[in-house]
Amino acid sequence: MKLSTGDRVFNWINIVLLGIVALITFFPFYYVIVVSFTDPTEYLRKALIVFPEKWSLASYEYLLSTPFFVKSLGSSAYLAIVGTLCSLAISSSLAYCLSRRRMRGRKAIMLFVLVTILFSPGIIPNYMLIRELHLINSYWAIIMPALSSGWNVLLLKGFFDSLPTELEEAAAIDGCNDISIWLRIILPLSLPALAAFGLFFAVGYWNTFFNAMLYLTDSSKWPVQVILQNILINASTGDLLSTAYTEKPPTETLKMAAVIIATVPILLVYPFLQKHFAKGALVGSVKG
Amino acid sequence: MSPEPMDAYTAPVQPRPAPDQSSRPNRRLRSDLKRDRWLYLLALPGILFFIVFKYFPMYGLVIAFENYSPFKGIIRSEWVGFAHFERFFSNPDFLLLLRNTMAINFMKLFLFFPLPILLAILLNELRSDKYKKLIQTVVYLPHFLSWVLICGLTYLLFATGDGFVNKVLAELGADKWVVLTNPKLFWIMITSQSIWKEAGWGTIIFLAAIAGVNTQLYEAATIDGAGRLRRMWHVTLPAIRTVIVILLILRIGEIMDVGFEQVFLMSNGAVSEVADVFDTYVYRVGVQQGQFSFTAAVGLFKSIVGLTLVLLSNWLAKRFGEEGVY
């Protein structure tokens, strides 16, 4: 297909514009990476580090030699994988049902779901619920309350709304029930949406910090964010307790290295999901 | 642009005819339920989730009307009716808090909200797949950095003394640009920070929606001689309209919420008359003082305002022929 001049101008403007946007948004991350590899003294000496003179791996070596830190990555991965799968199942099944206009009572259920976005009962009743369910110190205490949210259900429903109904009707004629239609037809057709929401859930679980601190009483079960927060916001108590040594607050370079180690694993998920955002995932199945 | 060709390119949204409720409604209902039994079974786990984890704990909202004492528990705590609400509304700074909260949220609504949509559409128009993937991967990165880091970076860039920007300005012989302690710039600074951190992340949902667009529609549009912008306007945008409307309505419901951490980190004595919002006030007066009931009362107030706005905007959306949230 031949491009018109207007199209070509548009393309170039678009490429340059998005390039600039990317540079601006990349800066914070770049800065964190660079500082994490900088020598602590150099960091103190300079106001803004654009490129380190002396590279140092010390921060990474220190963190990776700490058993707790490495172990916590495992906990986070467990939470993210198990949690995401469960969340997708619960949320997409409900969202799919709500997108079927023939379902009686769907409006009431949607309102019922919507209200939960706006009203939050506060931490204490939630804590008591988790305790009554005997989930304290279990990973399920983190996963179960986060299995779904009104926001996710209503948006997913928006996606299912736009699916064509023909396929489903055909399947119904073939004698499939709603559950198998959902499993065999709807889910495979909704990969872009599932990828997007899977990412939201995974990132949500990966970043769980407060609930993990609250519910996991055994610190060896902590996910990485709890450890990270403790390194990042290590406000000194003002206590100087030992006469043998003074606790040094973590250096800025160590903090940044901790940020990188705690963030990179979840970043790696994106490229795998990205292909599902590619154009035209629907076409093949509709045609075929 | 003329509205005529629009219908030709939009995804087929065909509302099913409403169930006929004229004759013998009870039997009709029963047969409908029987027909859809598998559907209800499929919805059941989700509904149960909402009942147990979202509705059951709502009894906790009662403490907004009590002097909640942990030891006495929710049932036996002293009932004070609307006392906490009165205290909150009669606070001389109430209007100031309301103004600041609304101002920041309106700025975010008008400046921040449309950006991820625009960004997603532009990304979709990139021809090179590799470049597209690269840009996509980069723009969503700052989402993963905490507000502490983003605010720290803002400080490095904009500090009056030796911030990067002011150093450059000094080199050029220009006047200093006071940002961090300037009340006039506070709202826009907060909004810009949010855009910086979250705009790229916000594109994901729109990209997913665009990915669902039937490519035949694009082909049809091209054959009809529609140019780039027209295709974006008439194919891409309508296809993601449902998602935009839902997000917009939900966003309006959060109009009383301001990202607490960000505002807390960026506010200082010089800007507090524009920076103090409900969330920071409640943090100081309620959360830090362990005043559970007062905190709950403010939360309930915010929820009710949010719900009212959502219902209102949903009604409006339906008046304009949109699907809405429910």
Add this chain to the structure above:
Amino acid sequence: MKKQLTIAIASVAMLASLLTACGGNNDNNKAAESAGTTTNTGSAPASGAASAKPLKVSVMTQQTAPMPPAADNEIEKLIEKATNTELDVQWIPQNTYGDKLNITLAAGDLPDLIFINDPFSSVFRGLVDQGAFWDLSPYYKDYPNLTSGISETAWELTKQADGGNYGIPRPRPSEGAAFLNIRKDWLDEVGLAVPTTTDELYAALKAIKDKKGITPFPAGVDASGLNLGYLATIESAFTSATWSPSYGGWKLADGKLTNTAFLPEERSAIEYLKKLFDEKLISEDFASIKTDAVNNLFKADKSALIVEKAGNMRNYFDEIVKLDTDFKETDFYPMTTLNGFSPRDPGFNGLISIPKSVSEEKMKGILKMVDTWMNDDVFQYQQWGIEGVHYTVQDGKKVLDTEKANQDGISNYNQIVYVSDPYASSSKDFFEPDTQTLYKQIQDEREKAGSVPDYTVGLNSPTANQNMTEINKSMTDLKIKIILGSAPITAWDDYVNKLKSDATMTKITEELNDAYQKRTGAN
């Protein structure tokens, strides 16, 4: 609609059984714990009880080191063995301890021994009123270390409204509070002595700025926005009142407490700070800069004055010496007093409390545990760790491997039981001998000159609990604006005049004074 309701009710019932079944897998040894409680030593505290079954004690406390100690690590085992207990410690990162504590208290499942970070918070006070914790005053005197190792003042100040001691105060040194430290080498360069008055301080900062071309005192306002942070120390030098984190500035004169806002000295302090700001002696960004950044500037050899405990010197020295090899330890020079003022710490940091759900016998067992733990031979485990692992003995002196100690988080055990060394805030064993002598001497001089405590510690004013935060906030905001020049100093006079006739403020003053009279009268 009715149908939906029945379905809903039925499903709740169903789910409840489903979920409990699910949760049953998770080991919850609460029951086992409480079963183990009654079996143990209620015996006289003096008896060794080595043969008795170990006492199971669950503990919740904060974790200050970056890493929590591993459960059942060697240090914990040694402590357990020495105290004949089985510890189950829940470590909570300190930056969220307040939240976690509030929720735990509110939800009512309390461990056997719990760290109360603020003994005067309304939540803890409320629980004490309702009898949720053991009053230890009839018991603690039976345990020698609890009286000899913890000061009388600490026990006195942590009494609740009814005069009871609802927890063991965690002892801390009271002298050696965070105060101004100045770069002595730079003072020598400009030929000035260590300042003793605010005028001399001004002269010193000005001379250093001219000589070095730096901002000598970057300062930085407290993150809470409730006080002027580092600059509050300068205010205190004017008003001779130590800032209270909960109630703000209160000066004691002739047995009466007065809010510092009403003192003419406060106005002078603001004018003085404005002068420092106008002449760029404090940072242009003092209103927005964070304390971390301020401390880093000092480490980077870019500032001359810092508010810090002298005992933290090495954190700065180690960095500065890399950039300025002539820098000596004593060049980090703690100022003795400023205008005759120096602050004093309260001598404790929170309480460790025992809830009433613990039996009397077990409560005594826990007191016994703390008592034994405070013995030198037990306490040294968390100070030094294990020989060959955390420290080595060289020339008869113990040398700590700080990296290893940090990594294992052994110092976290100080957050449960601690034995206070009176000089711990000022001096450390690994400082040069000359430095140790100097710092200790400075601490003694401060004590002799009459360091000023925060007199409001332990006082209760319900009106202040509800309103003081907002008053402090608006007051601090105004001070900042005046210093920055965006409000005139007359705005302060207007503010103070309004505050004088403010009913809430009058009531707070009355309540605090009543509480103070009651306490001093009782003595």
